[in-house]
Amino acid sequence: MNKTCLLIIFFSFMHSNTSMYWDLGVAILPYSNKFNTTKSIDLSTFHRIEGLKKYYLDDFSGALFHFEELNQTNKELILYEYIDSHYSMGNYSNALSILDNYDFLSDNILYLKSKIFVVLGNYEAAIFVLEELKNNFPISDYLDIIKFDLEKINLLK
Numbered sequence: 001m002n003k004t005c006l007l008i009i010f011f012s013f014m015h016s017n018t019s020m021y022w023d024l025g026v027a028i029l030p031y032s033n034k035f036n037t038t039k040s041i042d043l044s045t046f047h048r049i050e051g052l053k054k055y056y057l058d059d060f061s062g063a064l065f066h067f068e069e070l071n072q073t074n075k076e077l078i079l080y081e082y083i084d085s086h087y088s089m090g091n092y093s094n095a096l097s098i099l100d101n102y103d104f105l106s107d108n109i110l111y112l113k114s115k116i117f118v119v120l121g122n123y124e125a126a127i128f129v130l131e132e133l134k135n136n137f138p139i140s141d142y143l144d145i146i147k148f149d150l151e152k153i154n155l156l157k
Helices: 002-015 043-056 060-068 072-077 079-089 092-099 107-120 123-136 143-156
Strands: 019-021 026-028
Touching: 043 060, 043 072, 043 079, 060 079, 072 079, 079 092, 079 107, 092 107, 107 123, 107 143, 123 143
Parallel strands: none
Antiparallel strands: 019 026
16 A cells, blocks of 8 residues: 555656655745745835944944935934934034924934034023923933933033
8 A cells, every 4th residue: 555655656756847856855846936926125125224234333424325315204213313313423404404394203302402402502492402302201211311401501501
């Protein structure tokens, strides 16, 4: 019975177009699998990933090159890194103009915005942003830092 089953299997493989590689444990069929497709990432995702690589290596100009190529959805995902790259390059007006396009900002982006205003010497705007941060994010990790920054700004005025 076993010999008969083995002979049937052997002859079925001999008459098919399958190449068997027993040592590898695979068989190659003559037709392609139409359902086995690979998905490639879109260009904007590529630029987001490459820009983040450059950002974390402190290559802010390289990061900005990639961030500028992003679509709006991907820009929102890396908004802090995008603004911080402008801040680190000294492009304060560019950073503020980008922030003007957004209605809701997270606590870390608001804190970065206050730092930009301090560097520009606009202490009133910095205090306003820090107060906004304190009021809108009452359990933020920045609360202790905000107190210190408010005291520092009041000394600078």
